[in-house]
Amino acid sequence: MFMAAAHREMMIGEAATAKGYGFTVPEGAGKIDWKGLKERRDKYVAKLNTNYTAGWKKEGVEVIEGFASFTDAQTVSVQCNDGTTRVLKGQHILVACGGLPSEPDIPGVEHAINSDGFFELEEQPKKVAVVGAGYIAVEMAGILHALGSETHLFFRGDTVLRRGFDPFIVQTLMEAMEHHGPVLHRTSTPARISKQDDGRLTYVATEGPMGEEAILKDFDCILLAIGRKPVSDRLGLQNTGVELNKSGHIVVDAFENTNVPGIYAIGDVTSTGYELTPVAIAAGRRLADRLFLKEGRARIAYELIATVVFSHPPIGCIGLTEPQAKAEFGEENIKVKQSRFASMLYAFNDDDKKVKTALKLVLKLPEERIVGLHCIGPSSDEMMQGFAVAVRMGATRADFEASVAIHPTIAEEFVTFGGWGQQQQGDKVSALLPPYLS
Numbered sequence: 001m002f003m004a005a006a007h008r009e010m011m012i013g014e015a016a017t018a019k020g021y022g023f024t025v026p027e028g029a030g031k032i033d034w035k036g037l038k039e040r041r042d043k044y045v046a047k048l049n050t051n052y053t054a055g056w057k058k059e060g061v062e063v064i065e066g067f068a069s070f071t072d073a074q075t076v077s078v079q080c081n082d083g084t085t086r087v088l089k090g091q092h093i094l095v096a097c098g099g100l101p102s103e104p105d106i107p108g109v110e111h112a113i114n115s116d117g118f119f120e121l122e123e124q125p126k127k128v129a130v131v132g133a134g135y136i137a138v139e140m141a142g143i144l145h146a147l148g149s150e151t152h153l154f155f156r157g158d159t160v161l162r163r164g165f166d167p168f169i170v171q172t173l174m175e176a177m178e179h180h181g182p183v184l185h186r187t188s189t190p191a192r193i194s195k196q197d198d199g200r201l202t203y204v205a206t207e208g209p210m211g212e213e214a215i216l217k218d219f220d221c222i223l224l225a226i227g228r229k230p231v232s233d234r235l236g237l238q239n240t241g242v243e244l245n246k247s248g249h250i251v252v253d254a255f256e257n258t259n260v261p262g263i264y265a266i267g268d269v270t271s272t273g274y275e276l277t278p279v280a281i282a283a284g285r286r287l288a289d290r291l292f293l294k295e296g297r298a299r300i301a302y303e304l305i306a307t308v309v310f311s312h313p314p315i316g317c318i319g320l321t322e323p324q325a326k327a328e329f330g331e332e333n334i335k336v337k338q339s340r341f342a343s344m345l346y347a348f349n350d351d352d353k354k355v356k357t358a359l360k361l362v363l364k365l366p367e368e369r370i371v372g373l374h375c376i377g378p379s380s381d382e383m384m385q386g387f388a389v390a391v392r393m394g395a396t397r398a399d400f401e402a403s404v405a406i407h408p409t410i411a412e413e414f415v416t417f418g419g420w421g422q423q424q425q426g427d428k429v430s431a432l433l434p435p436y437l438s
């Protein structure tokens with residue numbers, strides 16, 4: 001959440017963009033009171049926790065603080081924080097124990113921090129290495145760079161976000177980062193970390209096809225963000241017969257059931273492949289409705305989960321990438337509409353203009369149903385939620401085309417695409433009205 005909020009305040013080049021609009025931007029205007037921000041954030045988080053605790057009390061939920069593990073498929077033993085042990089039996093047991101950051105097996109790894117450590121930093125690092133290519137690495141490197149830390153981003157492939165993101169969008173992000181972002185270190189694999197005599201850190205990676213050593217010195221922080229692993233190994237699951245997959249995630253079906261009746265799992269600890277807060281919450285709600293309100297067989301549409309990366313600029317997407325759609329439905333059954341342009345927001349600053357906005361629709365033929373919608377550019381994060389509703393409802397190109405554009409916005413490109421080609425005419429127009437108006 002704070003990444004999202006921080007992101008909005010710190011759009012790269014915001015000061016430069018403001019200059020283009022005629023604002024006087026004093027030197028050092030972007031400087032941040034890191035300590036003050038951390039203090040206010042910690043207070044805010046504490047208040048949220050207090051509110052949740054109060055809510056549970058009000059609902060009559062007993063909260064037992066401690067470490068829980070299974071002794072058998074109906075029994076959980078809790079080592080409570082107050083030193084006592086509680087043994088609880090249940091007809092229904094839900095595992096929602098999440099995950100922990102993964103660490104590379106390299107010498108000196110203890111000198112680095114992970115995303116938990118990032119939130120504990122008391123000072124803004126002057127020179128920082130961020131290792132990884134996923135959400136956290138991209139977001140945190142973007143924030144640190146935007147705040148003025150000398151930021152180096154190290155990743156194993158040619159691009160970041162290689163898994164699950166459309167190559168057109170990723171390429172646009174790479175170009176934006178090259179113009180306005182951290183120093184990029186491609187094809188780079190972590191090798192070792194050591195502490196220098198002056199307390200700063202040296203980071204060594206192997207880079208390029210020949211695996212040459214790259215030695216970079218003088219970091220005051222090395223942040224590892226190479227994914228998260230489920231905590232399933234410490235829950236006594238071996239006493240239950242609950243099945244885990246190769247990566248240790250609890251195997252669940254689309255209804256949050258494990259293979260053991262009465263044991264369910266949601267969130268990051270599961271095999272669903274989505275490590276996102278709203279997915280865990282939605283899964284919990286659906287499960288509770290089914291178990292206790294007996295409300296049918298509602299399940300999450302895992303195929304259509306919208307996601308946002310709070311990169312600079314942000315990325316929003318839902319559904320299949322172009323390669324995924326072609327693999328699933330066959331190349332001949334997929335049509336793509338895409339567009340790349342300099343946003344009007346950046347019209348007055350030549351350097352800004354290099355950061356492009358890109359949008360893509362992936363359509364399944366013959367009905368031209370939208371099976372993928374992807375964008376990168378200002379406000380892509382905010383615009384995704386509305387488009388996600390439309391895509392989940394099965395919107396087609398005709399539905400988008402029939403929606404009158406809002407001008408001047410970036411999102412309007414999705415419904416105009418520079419003129420979709422043929423305009424609908426005559427009787428076809430009424431066919432494009434929503435059912436309740438026709």
Ligand SMILES: Cc1cc2nc3c(=O)[nH]c(=O)nc-3n(C[C@H](O)[C@H](O)[C@H](O)COP(=O)(O)OP(=O)(O)OC[C@H]3O[C@@H](n4cnc5c(N)ncnc54)[C@H](O)[C@@H]3O)c2cc1C
Pocket residue numbers: 001003004066067068069096097098099115136231234235266267268269274275276277278280
């Ligand atoms: C840096 C960072 C930024 C993120 N940003 C976003 C974002 O912007 N948007 C988004 O949608 N998602 C984001 N995520 C992902 C999101 O945080 C997770 O998907 C979500 O928290 C998963 O919820 P969960 O309940 O499965 O697990 P968690 O939130 O990890 O909660 C699991 C809880 O179980 C407790 N626990 C573990 N084992 C036991 C045990 N044996 N006994 C008792 N308690 C136990 C843990 O202490 C923890 O409190 C982010 C993740 C990280 C790390």
Ligand SMILES: NC(=O)c1ccc[n+]([C@@H]2O[C@H](COP(=O)([O-])OP(=O)(O)OC[C@H]3O[C@@H](n4cnc5c(N)ncnc54)[C@H](O)[C@@H]3O)[C@@H](O)[C@H]2O)c1
Pocket residue numbers: 104131132133134135136137139155156161162189190225226227228274275276307308309310
């Ligand atoms: N905006 C958001 O919604 C948001 C923000 C932050 C995190 N998250 C969630 O948290 C999850 C965890 O984030 P993450 O960025 O740590 O994981 P990730 O799975 O998104 O990315 C991990 C990256 O680390 C790389 N990697 C793996 N092993 C490596 C190694 N040994 N050396 C170098 N690189 C290695 C992988 O290639 C991958 O690119 C995400 O999958 C996401 O679901 C979401």
